[in-house]
Amino acid sequence: MISSPRRGKQLADKVYQDIKDDIFEFRLLPGDRFSENEMAQRTGASRTPVREALFRLEREGYVEVSPRNGWQVKPFDFHYFEELYDVRTVLECAAVRRLCELENLADTLQPLMSLWGVPEDQRLRDISGVLNLDENFHSELVRTAGNGEMTRIHQNITERLRIIRRLDFTKRARIDATYDEHHAILETILHRRVEPAQIMLKAHIEASRNEVRKITLHMLYEARRQGSGDTGDALPAPASGSRAGA
Amino acid sequence: MISSPRRGKQLADKVYQDIKDDIFEFRLLPGDRFSENEMAQRTGASRTPVREALFRLEREGYVEVSPRNGWQVKPFDFHYFEELYDVRTVLECAAVRRLCELENLADTLQPLMSLWGVPEDQRLRDISGVLNLDENFHSELVRTAGNGEMTRIHQNITERLRIIRRLDFTKRARIDATYDEHHAILETILHRRVEPAQIMLKAHIEASRNEVRKITLHMLYEARRQGSGDTGDALPAPASGSRAGA
DNA sequence: GCATACCTACTGGTATACAACGAGGTATGC
């Protein structure tokens, strides 16, 4: 939308995006530690914009700082992801309710319907493409409900969950299921059947959550092994029995 | 909990709180413009921690920056507040549902019950005190439900709504109503009657929202008149019919 | 060999200096 009006903060924004990408692409692994100077060199900027970027990332839950002891990428906290999934479910169910109460429901839902109602042979088979599409489905569901603030919060949660969802979606089994379930949910909303739609949505999210539950640990160790591997305290040691907490 | 471990960012934190207080206490009015240097002088710090504080406030929705043109306190946007109220309702209703499904419900709710179940003659009459208490009721309701992330989001929304709720609560009529309604809601939750409790909670929030709807504009102009009054573009002109958007 | 105390190197926190850009006033041409 807005393109030219805001030119400021070019560097800080770029650094922010760079670091975020590094995290999402597992060039920076959960638990990795780094200093501001290090990151400044890495990005070619000075400490000032780097710090600004890091503070933003900190507030968004991706990194954390120990006052005089450096920064680190936040280690995976599965309990935390579970909570995020719960909040996501709550928000999307609320969106479904609001959608079912809309006047011009059919028109509003038309774009989504045409996307997910395609016949089987026209479905997208690309895995990461479907991941994007799936994210888009849920985001649009909420956005269409019309509450801007709710949309913003949901978007934020989606982003935070993206990093683990990237570890999933290797098996295409869920691709067809995703199409089917999305389509069914939309149909049910179209018939203004609030509770059935909510139940289906919950089950759909639950399925995705379960996939993630199964796969994350294994994939993460994989990603670690392929990474630089110079950090020793990134995660609770892999089954070495030296977990500190319970 | 943690007290000594994190000593850093003392200044930035202080400045953040100072500015936030200024906004909440209407020493800085919605629409007021200021520069970083100005704020640095005002707080006695240098620009660096001031900027950090301002960025935090920006992300939280209290101020906004025009790239090379200074900062301003975000003007009131009542549509935005409406949206926040909606999200708040969604979250609290979800919390009620989760509470009703808790095992040791009676124990969990005990603290809240003893607070709001007091006989009439022991009720707090102090107006701003009740505002705090009311906020606390809703926060605790969500917190008790057990989802940390949901609690954090709700807390953030509560804070953002606080600034307009401060303009309300001048009439004590709602004080008794608040006590009565809170107590009734808790009782209903205790009996695990999900939907009735949610309906009551919605109505309760709606009442508060309606109070705020009636009173804000008048009170805000009042606050403005008492303030410095050196800004001309703080608000949509009072009924001059020059609203830009629809 | 071990514990302890010191010391160094590096960390983030803060202040300041410099650069680039924009808004708004002012002068100028008509």
Place this chain on the structure above:
DNA sequence: GCATACCTCGTTGTATACCAGTAGGTATGC
């Protein structure tokens, strides 16, 4: 009188210099 071009000043954006505190290695005493 009015429009336009320019120029100045103030703004944020960025880089750098300085400060304070901590962790961890090292040397020393036992």
